[in-house]
Amino acid sequence: MNKTLFTLIFALLMLGAGTLSTAYAQSSGDLYQGLTRGMPDGRTVIPYGLEVTFDKTTHLIFPAPIRYVDLGSANIVASRAESAENVLRVKASVKDFETETNMSVICNDGSFYAFNVKYANEPEKLSLEMVDFLHASEGNLPSNKADIYFKELGNETPTLVRLLMSTIHKQNKRLVKHISAKQFGMQFGLKGIYVHNGLLYFHTFIRNTTNMRYQIDYVTFKVVDKAVTKQTAIQETILQPLRAYNDLAVVAPKSELRTIYALEAFSLPEGKILEISLHELNGGRTLTFTVDNKDLVRARAIDDLELRF
Structure with missing residues (x-):
């Protein structure tokens, strides 16, 4: 091989190497020096x-x-x-x-x-x-x-939790008719208990029949002893709702407010009940109703509900 031909072949090889290097440098985003594929547009x-x-x-x-x-x-x-x-x-x-x-x-x-x-x-x-x-x-x-996913919701996504609560609120079914408290021209009660994927949903209502607005301070969920005397120390456990839907601060005169609370699923030990209390801000109109374990175990599965967007 003469010197001229060798020089020509070497130049062509160097040109090809440069072109290949440029191709790798200008990545299309689909390949990263290995076997990969582009992200789908739908995700x-x-x-x-x-x-x-x-x-x-x-x-x-x-x-x-x-x-x-x-x-x-x-x-x-x-x-x-x-x-x-x-x-x-x-x-x-x-x-x-x-x-x-x-x-x-x-x-x-x-x-x-x-x-x-x-x-x-x-x-x-x-x-x-x-x-x-x-x-x-x-x-x-x-x-x-x-x-x-958030840790406190376990295997449930916040998207689905919110969608389930929204569906319960829109359907507005009265599955429970015997649990409520009535006093001061107010009524605080339970319309239904639902269960899905490790969470319990409590559909509550507040009815104001007076001409005064009711300003909500907070709502408590407590597991307490079923039968105690005034002299007996009450053993209680506070349960914190994980999410609340339509959780407003004021119930207007002659109106009704419905709220759904999501809690981690639980059952009640023997001799215990669930006490749900509504507390008025700067007022004394506190209303309380109780839920037995037999009501909890009858919670309706939400799988049959039609989810509404």
């Missing part, structure tokens, strides 16, 4: 476009308390409003930053929101209300619906 959460600036604050109002916030870079800062758990404040920490960044938010209802964030001297929108994931479009859940 992609489409981000919202968000503009922020240095001298003004952008407020995002979510339909549920904010659980988690992640920022893509230090060019933006975000924090929850002190007295409103569902309001997020966002602004630029650096003036005129050029590189677009991102932000992710998870709410207590299991909804997931993604944002692509860029700088603008004068953002067009400074106050934004995000849509609840239950607000369906053409029968389909929006893209911010995600199968996110």
Whole structure:
């Protein structure tokens, strides 16, 4: 092989190697130097476009308390409003930053929101209300619906828990007719007990027949001794609801309020009852009713319910 031919072959080999190197450098995003495949479009959460600036604050109002916030870079800062758990404040920490960044938010209802964030001297929108994931479009859940699990809900997603409570509220069936307390022109009672995947759902109602509004302070769930005297110390266990649906603070005059509470499933030991109490803010109109174990074990399975979006 003469010198000229050798030089030509070497040049061609080097050119091919350079082309191959360039091909690897300019990745399409589908292959990462191995056997992989691209993410399917149907599982992609489409981000919202968000503009922020240095001298003004952008407020995002979510339909549920904010659980988690992640920022893509230090060019933006975000924090929850002190007295409103569902309001997020966002602004630029650096003036005129050029590189677009991102932000992710998870709410207590299991909804997931993604944002692509860029700088603008004068953002067009400074106050934004995000849509609840239950607000369906053409029968389909929006893209911010995600199968996110929280530890306190066990094997249930917040999305499904909220949807189940919403369905119970819309159907408004009176499965239990013998459990309520009546006093002071008020009635506090139970309309139904449901069970699904390790959670109990209590459908309660408050009826106000007076001309005065009833301002709710709190509702308690306690497991107490079934029969005690006034001199006997009551052994009680406080149960904390994991979620509440339509949990409003005021019952208007001549009106009714219905609320669904989700609790971890339980049964009552011998000699114990469940005591559910309604407490008035700055008032003495406290109403209490009790639930026996025989009522708990008759809880209706929610599997037969038609879920309503």
